[in-house]
Amino acid sequence: MDYHNIITIEPGKRSGKPCIRGMRITVYDILEYLAGGMTEAEILEDFSELTSEDIKACLAFAADREKKLFVAPL
Numbered sequence: 001m002d003y004h005n006i007i008t009i010e011p012g013k014r015s016g017k018p019c020i021r022g023m024r025i026t027v028y029d030i031l032e033y034l035a036g037g038m039t040e041a042e043i044l045e046d047f048s049e050l051t052s053e054d055i056k057a058c059l060a061f062a063a064d065r066e067k068k069l070f071v072a073p074l
Helices: 027-035 040-046 052-068
Strands: none
Touching (some): 027 040
16 A cells, blocks of 8 residues: 555654644554554544545555664674
C-alpha cells in the first residue's frame, strides 16, 4: 500500500509525529489502539473521520519503518 498520501508529517502538529491526513490522530495512536485490542471496526466507530484505508496506511507505514530499522552489531 502507498501510504505517502495518507500519512503526513508536519513540524508544528503533534510535535512532528506522523499523522493521518493532516489530522491530529497519529500513527502511534492507531497502533496503540490495535495493540490494546481494539478492532478496526471499533476504531472507525470512535473516530468517524477515519477510514479503513487510513488504518491500513498506519500499518503499512509502521511495517516500512520496521523494515528500515538497522541495529548495529556490538
